[in-house]
Amino acid sequence: MALQILEENGTFELHGSLTTATTKFFIMHFEHMINTVKNITINIDxxxxxxxxxxxxxxxxxxxxxxxxxxxxxxxxGCKDIYDEYKSSVAA
Incomplete structure (x- = not known):
């Protein structure tokens, strides 16, 4: 599944999958946003x-x-996977 990034009232909502297939797009988008806005809030619901x-x-x-x-x-x-992946990457 693809990743869609929507902006609403200064919050960037992610819809879909954040995986190897979509991370390049994600990184490029937010590298641009870092140069454009001072506050970045990402909603992973x-x-x-x-x-x-x-x-x-x-x-x-x-x-x-x-x-x-x-x-x-x-x-x-968000999805439970984000917490499981984060915990395992912190523990490693």
């Missing part, structure tokens, strides 16, 4: 699958935003 590459992409975009002195946050429940 509608993410139905995320793999380890997707988690790494989220961490990479967050790191780049924070290095640029931008606020960055991820909100929403």
């Amino acid at each position: 509608n993410v139905n699958i995320i793999d380890a590459t997707g988690v790494e992409a989220l961490k990479m975009v967050m790191t780049n935003a924070l290095r640029s002195n931008h606020k960055f946050s991820v909100i929403g429940n």
Whole structure:
């Protein structure tokens, strides 16, 4: 499944999958956003699958935003996979 990014009231809503197939698009989009807006909020309520590459992409975009002195946050429940992948990447 593809990844769709919608912006509503300053929050970027992700819809679909954040996987190896979609992370390049995700990273390119948010690298541009880091140069455009000061506060980035990503809502993951509608993410139905995320793999380890997707988690790494989220961490990479967050790191780049924070290095640029931008606020960055991820909100929403999203899919259970994001928490499982994040826990396993932190533990490793």
